[in-house]
Amino acid sequence: MTAQPSQASIEAMSRAVYEQCLQAPSDYLFSVSELQDLVPGKNNLELTQKVLNELLRTRSLSALTRGSQTVFRAVPKDFAEKVKNMTADEEMLYGYIQESAREGIWTKQLKMKSNMHSTAVNKALKGLERKKYIKSIKSVNHPARNIYMLYELTPSIEVTGGPWFTDSELDKEFVNELLTAITKFMISKSFPKLPTRGAIGSFPPGYTGYPTLNQVYLWVKSSNLTEVDLAEADIRSLLDVLVYDGKIERVVGGTAYRAVRRPDSVNGFTESPCGRCPVFNLCKEGGPVSASNCVYFEDWLNA
């Protein structure tokens, strides 16, 4: 009995094999013999051949090469659905874009990999974008590049630059608001009021009640300052900036922070007219500008 299996039974078989393949991890690569095991009829090479062809035709499997061997990967269902709507070019690019995952891929690289003409690439990308299969994203590190990513993915932090970036632009206002709020919080925790004089005093030496990173983090979380999901590491970046601004310092062996009073930023140099003079380098006695004829001194003397 070597009756030819009907096309219908081949299709049924391939569906069954495909379902089994989907049970494996999505990036699992099947060898031919593994697939052969899945096909009913015990190592029927001929049948396996037919089923495989069917699976490849319906794009349920995609063929790859590993070394000298041909291996297969199960294509997820929804993708298989999508692929039906794609042109061959689109499908190829889609594959590369998918590979790039949350990093996205630059159009130039797409051209190189696919070896396609740029008009063809652009056309295919347009098509994919229209079908909402992919989207164009902006990268902080390469703001000028055209980068594509699967529609349903969110770009990685390396690409977006983290919570501080909105559309790959650093959101200065957002950062500054947070910095100001945290500074206020730190000040409120660092300088106790003196009960008698109403003046500002100091905590005793060895005081450990200054806010730690975690405490600042929890405070920001509970404060309704922002909707953005900030991690503890993000708060640390903010605190680092405040340390650099000289507004806070690390205490208790670096585990906590406290606000410090900054010295006035004026000194003999900054408040003298020459200290803020735009033509300072040109100025010399007998030169085009000098102390005898300069307007900056006159203004300063009249101030």
Place this chain on the structure above:
Amino acid sequence: MSQNATELCVLLVKDIYGEVSSRVVSVLLELGRLPVSQLVRQLKLPEKIIKQTLAVLIQQHLVVHFAHLETGQEVVYYECEWTQVYELLRAGRIIRAVEERFGNNGALIVSNLLQLGHARVSDFIAAYGTSTKKSKITVNGKSDALTIEDESPITSIETLKSVMADMLKERFLVQVQEHHMHIRTDTQNTLRAQLISQLRKSQLSENKLGKEVDRQMKIKMQELADGDISEHAGMKRKVAPASKPRSKKRQKVSIYDLIEQEEEEEWEINENIVLRVNHEKFLVLFRNAELVSLAEGRHGKVSSQVYAEFLKRLEGKYFRCRELYSADDDEEEDPKKRIKLSVLELSKTFSKDIDLENSIVAAPRPPKKKARKRSYSDDEGEDKPRTNGYKKKVNGKGKCRQSDSEDDGDDDDDLSDLEELNDDDDEEGIDAENRKKKHRMELLKQHMQLLAEDSWKFVRLESNRGLGEWSVNYKELGKLMRHIELEKVVEETFGEMGLRLLRIIKDKGKLEEKQVASIALLKQKEIRSILTGLQENGYLHLQEVPKTSIPQVSRTYFLWFHDSDRAIQSLITDTHKAMSRAIQRTNVERTKRSSLLEKWERTDVQANVEEYLTTSEKRELEIWLSREEKLLCQLMRLDKTMMILRDF
């Protein structure tokens, strides 16, 4: 020495000693040391005038000299000591400092010495005895008038001499030594030559000889710089003690009495010595004052007062801000050599007028046990067991107090603390006075700890002896102060962003623009111009590191870095320039009104200003006076910045 510093020095000399002196100084600063013959050629002035001018400048210590044997003939070279010239600016500051400490008499002595350059004590006293005319110290045309007023109570010669002796002892005045008048490099070379010829005899290897010479040179130069530091240097025994020795009975009762009497009565200043103002010691004073004001800004009045008292106690041990010959590093490496003082010591002389209460607030109730456990042991080894019973007790109290206050969470813990202290000794033995003393000591200690905890490290804990022994790391604090001045300038010029960038780069070493931006949470575009600006001012530098063997712009890392010394140097140069401009502008303003000012200075006009000057003249005069004051004040503020940048 920069062009800008030269310009400033020449202006200063011109203002005070006139045109010819300034030209001599100018040539000496530009060409270095010169003999008279060269000066004559350069200046095209008669030799006699040049020699007279040199004599004046030498008397003022502005010019030093040294005789060299050249082809059998002695040729004297002259060199300008520009740092001394610069010190002319500080006359007013120095006089004020002395006045605060030694009163009018001190101010009188110093202002006269500043004017004279140096003087023999006997001459000074003789002049004082007869002098009734005004003596003025003039800085930049402005008289910091210090006059021997006729109506002021006449100070006795004895008082004057004892003030002088005090000032000598505290090194605000020093004896003039021969080498003060000589060119330093020549002194050094001569000394070295002597040492080498002496040591040659010892048959050391060339290498060893060199090292030995270096070693001894350091010591010798240090000796020269310090002068006579023996107990009674510059003093002599009084010939006839005024008072007879006390009765035997009294001596037995109180030995302290006797010792003090001896010290006071048997020594007086030697009238044969020649004195001058010791500028470097004043810088020690000014540096302390600056540190105190920094501490006040950070920790408030009370802590700064404690700091001031502490620094004052150490002051005697510091001869100058920066030691030239004995390496400061020795001191840093060897904690034993550090100059320290304990709270116990400090409390003995601590001014009772300083109110220590109400500055440190008790910690609020800690949220967790853990926090409490850690409190009070922040600094290394602070909680090590004490050996001395007494100290242990007091310190134990300190600990009690801490936890007490945490538990109470309110502020009358000061009271409970007092009661606590009394618990052990309920007998009347320890009275309120004693308890108060202990309490004060505890507070002193806490203020010292606050100063030590600050990231600026105002003091450093050395040991736990005497409630904690502390020292001051002036070298690091000097760096800190300089950096703060730089930061001020950066912040004023480039805003908060500039400050942030500078501090990031200083902290991290070398960084690419991209990295700087990501740490600073700023846009790369935004910081580029600031970084370039900082570079143009010499506060930042850029290093190019090619990624490939063939240098190519696109394949190069551009790394930003901060070189502290270069940055400060650049700021010093700019500050010198700003100072020159302030003086120049003063001169311009004066010249503009020269006829009015001449008129005003006439004695008949001075006698009746109302009548002789018209309304508009009076208004103009007022403008001049206020402008002059503003400019001078600015100059002094610039000098303050300069002190920090260059001298501390």
